[in-house]
Amino acid sequence: MSAQDITIGAKVGGLVSDRLYLAISAIRTGNLVKKDGTLDKPDLNIAEVFDPPAGAMGWRRSIWEIDLRYNYGKEGIKSIVGSQPDVPWQAAVAFGRLVDDADGAPDRKGSFGFAEVLLNLSPRTYLGLRYSQMNLEDGATAKLGGSPVAVREYRRYSLGVGYRLSHLTHLKTEYTINDAKGGSSKPELNQFAVGVATKF
Numbered sequence: 001m002s003a004q005d006i007t008i009g010a011k012v013g014g015l016v017s018d019r020l021y022l023a024i025s026a027i028r029t030g031n032l033v034k035k036d037g038t039l040d041k042p043d044l045n046i047a048e049v050f051d052p053p054a055g056a057m058g059w060r061r062s063i064w065e066i067d068l069r070y071n072y073g074k075e076g077i078k079s080i081v082g083s084q085p086d087v088p089w090q091a092a093v094a095f096g097r098l099v100d101d102a103d104g105a106p107d108r109k110g111s112f113g114f115a116e117v118l119l120n121l122s123p124r125t126y127l128g129l130r131y132s133q134m135n136l137e138d139g140a141t142a143k144l145g146g147s148p149v150a151v152r153e154y155r156r157y158s159l160g161v162g163y164r165l166s167h168l169t170h171l172k173t174e175y176t177i178n179d180a181k182g183g184s185s186k187p188e189l190n191q192f193a194v195g196v197a198t199k200f
Contacts, residue, residue, distance in 0.1 A: 065096030152182025
């Protein structure tokens with residue numbers, strides 16, 4: 001195994017105040033080529049992009065991200081299902097960069113990020129709002145966010161409502177507006193979802 005095959009990742013994070021959590025993370029994969037010479041897909045993806053840049057004979061993925069979270073606990077992680085509604089609201093923002101370093105083809109570069117807020121309207125009911133985006137640069141396109149056609153830009157606006165049936169079981173509904181640009185066509189990707197989330 002050569003140094004080019006090794007994946008390296010790191011994360012540094014912690015509380016910067018009683019409720020504010022900051023983290024910086026980065027990862028660089030090794031060369032994503034299988035033993036038979038075909039191109040592999042990374043386990044870590046951004047906006048559901050698993051495939052290499054078009055025409056690549058080898059590739060490596062590099063990602064860095066900055067996360068800022070308020071009222072998510074000392075580790076910056078607080079699942080809605082299974083946790084008490086002990087704060088009136090939670091908020092988080094993140095920004096990052098992606099570089100797919102291609103052999104024999106142009107590199108694919110882009111930026112991504114999100115902002116979200118959760119409001120506990122009552123001990124049983126909560127409202128969630130989220131905005132997320134992914135932009136590729138230099139004319140690059142990919143099937144961002146599960147788009148059926150390759151696009152350059154993808155934005156998602158989500159509104160969700162949850163109801164705590166019990167501490168470990170929630171009923172959730174969400175409406176999502178998905179806006180994709182820069183492709184050969186503009187797919188209609190909006191969706192409405194209802195589901196039950198539970199922990200055992």
